[in-house]
């Protein structure tokens with residue numbers, strides 16, 4: 001995985017697509033003023049500031065406050081801070097891996113039932129509560145082969161592990 005992809009994944013998952021746009025703009029530049037960011041984002045200065053400070057709170061940007069000699073007010077100047085990206089990336093990926101493993105366990109440990117019209121799918125205990133009749137349409141619920149689902153989750157786990165192994169940093 002290349003560095004840009006990792007950056008946009010991390011920033012996007014943490015703070016959303018607007019933050020990715022800001023980071024990609026700051027990247028490779030130095031000391032970008034908050035007003036320039038607002039202009040690039042086509043947003044007002046308050047929203048731009050809010051987004052920039054969110055980056056700062058997540059250790060993804062640093063700033064310096066300088067007094068504008070002409071106007072007399074303070075302006076912040078921003079830099080992208082990439083050092084924590086690989087660490088945050090690994091943390092996010094491990095969390096995803098963990099939840100996939102939990103899903104896999106749920107699928108392998110339970111028998112699932114689905115109604116003939118495919119409106120509901122539930123595990124054995126839940127289906128038994130409804131006497132194996134679909135709560136939506138009243139049809140009989142049948143045990144379902146979840147081999148494909150298990151295969152699918154297993155593939156996703158393998159992909160994620162490969163991705164994590166090839167990540168820089």
Ligand SMILES: [Zn+2]
Pocket residue numbers: 115116117118119120134135136137138139
């Ligand atoms: Zn149904």
